[in-house]
Amino acid sequence: MWTVAKLKNGTPIPRHYGFGWFHREQKRTPLVEHEGAWQGIETVISRYPDDKLTVVFLTNLESAEPSKFADSVAEMYLSGKVKIVSMQREFVDGAHLRRPRFARSGKM
Secondary structure: OOOOOEOOOOOEOHHHEEOOEEEEEEOOEEEEEEEEEEOOEEEEEEEEHHHOEEEEEEEOOOOOOHHHHHHHHHHHHHOOOEEEEEEEEEEEOOEEEEEEEEEEOOOO
């Protein structure tokens, strides 16, 4: 699912697209993401598989550009400016969720 689709001549298709996911690098870190928009709602899911990090932004403002927010949150986490201090377990609508609690580190 994370494999970039290729053209008949073997070259990756433009924007490195594969099964709905775009592949790129964010500061030399592999990033797989998907954006969506419909009737003023904009969303993005950004996955950093090597760092085991996923950032999801859901907005109800058409001009919000959620990928910029997702990139900023990932940058703070990956650079060590924030860290996970605990994982809270919850049971919501029949699903087990783990929600991280963040804290600023001394690198701000």
